[in-house]
Every structure is written in structure tokens, then in C-alpha cells.
Amino acid sequence: MENIQDILKAASKATTVIRNLSADKKQAVLHDLAKDLIKHSDLIIAENQKDLVKMDDTDPKKDRLLLSADRIIGLAKSVNEVAVLEDPTGQLLSEKTLPNGLKVQKKTVALGVVGVIYESRPNVTIDVAALCIRSGNVCLLRGGTDAYFTNICLVDIIRNVLKAHQLNPDIVQLMPVDRKYVQELLTATKYVDIIIPRGSQQLIDFVRQNAKVPVIETGAGVCHTYVESTANLAKASKIITNAKVSRPSVCNSLDTVVVDRSVAADLLKLVADDMLPYAVEIFADDYAHQILDDLKYPFLQRAEAEDFGREFLSLKCSVKVVDGIEEALAHISEFSSKHSEAIISEDQALIEIFMNDVDAAAVYANASTRFTDGGEFGLGAEIGISTQKLHARGPFALEKLVTEKWYVTGNGQVR
DSSP states (O other): OOOOHHHHHHHHHHHHHHHTOOHHHHHHHHHHHHHHHHHTHHHHHHHHHHHHTTSOTTOTHHHHHOOOHHHHHHHHHHHHHHHTSOOOTTOEEEEEEOTTSOEEEEEEEEOOEEEEEEOSOTHHHHHHHHHHHHTTOEEEEEOOGGGHHHHHHHHHHHHHHHHHTTOOGGGEEEOOOOGGGHHHHHTOTTTOSEEEEESOHHHHHHHHHHOSSOBOOBOOOOEEEEEOTTSOHHHHHHHHHHHHHSSTTSTTSEEEEEEEHHHHHHHHHHHHHHHGGGTOEEEEOHHHHHHHHHTTOSSEEEOOGGGSSOOOOSSEEEEEEESSHHHHHHHHHHHOOSSEEEEEOSOHHHHHHHHHHOOSSEEEESSOGGGOSTTTTTSOSOSEEEOSSSSOOEEEOGGGSEEEEEEEEOSSOOO
């Protein structure tokens, strides 16, 4: 293949099909897709295994690559949840009649062709396809080489469901993994309406710097949990541990604990006890390092400058000790990726200051950052967590896969 022009043209052509599908038809397609994921789970697991054996066991991306029977059931459940969400297209946003008699309406319409570039997360293949089908969009999926066999299998299942419903299978297409085609996709302004990168900061930066197609960024999360001096420390330790160990390879997991000096010793003793069974490696500043060293915490490193603002994506985190909320806010402002940030406190005034002042897509009080997720927020699946401010912020889900269109009806009016 010399170029991807045929794929791009086919995607553009397929928009006329998906755009005109009824909500009932789109729901039927998704319910059948959910059934087929379960039906073909053994095949999916077998193809996924071909990808898993290529990846080193110590690679933090391996957990994200894995599709077990339980995870496939979860994917099917998510597809069914997307199917029953309200259709985001065709909604009347405003309506008025001008003095000259023109009737002016604003409605939601599908974006068109959505290109998504992502790394070793084959669940994204299903999530994006389901969201795009439900919202009347065509999707071009460019997964990474790590999930090569898994993605081929999943897209084959999706396209077979589309064919079974006598629909154009080019509504969902898998792009070749060869990197030489990425630049062509990023500059295909004639055929592609939006590009969404999901993955490492390196991937996001590359897409932002090279794309001519409009880009919505999702992915990188450097997440902090600030433990303020009035916090319930037992609660704080449980929240911190959950945010770090429940699924360390995802973007909403904790990267840095920020703690007031007055409670640092008591908190870190609890955190050390809670994290020890998971062998969490802690990169601590000088003050925290002395505390943890006295506790003989075995997985301890002295923090370097680069350990703050670092997305670990593994069983590692850093600790920064501060003198009060102003210093905590300054640290988070400097190192946050504007994804998810949390405060643990019993002082309502300080909670409000934190939640109002921190610039992030999601801010939490006395809860784990692991909840930043489309499914957890009642949005069904998501394409990713947007950390920018235009068009979408936070979980980029069904409701944001639309744009606006003006409908103007007259009776011979001229200007």
C-alpha cells in the first residue's frame, strides 16, 4: 500500500449511511455487537495472547493490553450501556423567529469522520466504535503494533455485525500500523473531521505538532492527592492506596502524594503499611525520605526533580511535603497535567479553595482520582479524558461526539 487514500475516501462515503440511521437501528447494531463479543471471547483471548507474548512482563502497558474473559464481559456491558444512552444527534438547542420571518434553529449533528490514534489498549477499539456508531460518526482506528492481532480481531467482529445489518462496514475501519501512514491521516483535512490521540505524552505531542486536522487531546494524567492537616488520615491512606494500586497503568491513577508537614509522619506510616503488600516504590523528598527510612520501608528512593510531574503508569509514586495549602496549590499548578487532582481534608473552606483554584478536568474532595472515567460518571464508554478546554473536557464520551448546525427556513426573504 502506497497511501491510505482509498481508506479515507471510503470513510467519507460511509458518513452518509451512518448519519441517516435511526436511533433504534444504531441501538440494534450495538446490542448485537455486545452479544458477538461474548460469543467470540475465546477467539479474542487467543488473538490477544499473540500480542501479550511479544511484550515483556515488566512493561506497565501489559496490563492495559490484556483482555481476559471478565474484561470482555465488561466491554460488552459497556457497549450495551452506550446503546441505551440518549442519541446525542438531532437535539434542538435553540429556536427563534427573526423579525423578518426567518425561522432559525440550532441542532446537534455528528462530527463526521473521527480518527483516533492510540497505543496498547484494545478496549479503546470497542469503546470508540460503539460511541461513534451511537453518535452517527464514522471512525478510523489507528491502534499500536502492541495490540496488532487483538485489534484486527475486534474490528473484524464489528464489521461483521455491520454487514449483518446490511450496513456499509467502512463505518468502522482499522488503519495500517505502519507509521508512514500516520502523517497522511493527520493532514487529511478533506476526509477527516477530527483527530483524537490517546496514549503517552510523546504520542499526544507528536499529533499536536504534526496535525492539520483539528485535534482533541486525551490521555496523559499526572494526578496528585493532597492530604491537608485536618484530614482523616486513615481515610486518606485508603484513598491514596486505592488511587495507586487498583490499576496503576491507567491515566487516572495517583502519581504524587502532597502532604502537609504537620501530619506527614503519621500519614506516611499508614501509607507505608497499606502500600507495602503491593511493593509500591516511593520516590520521596528529603523530609518524607527520612520518615520512610526510619520506618524501614523497603521500596524507597530519594526523589529527583524529574520524579515530580512524572506519569509513572506503574507501582511507583512520589511524595512531596509542603507547609500548607498555598504551597500545595503551587506545587500542583507547576506539575499537574490538568487531568485529575484530589484533596483530603475536613476543612470545608479549604476544600472549596482547592476545588475552585486547581485547574484540572476533574477535582475531588475525599475521594480517589480513579473515578475519572466515562463509565463511572454515567456516560457509558469514553474515547479518553480530555485535558484541554475547547469542545470537551474530562471524559470525552457520547455527548461530545457532536457539533452544532444551523437550520434556517424562510419564505422568499432576501437581504
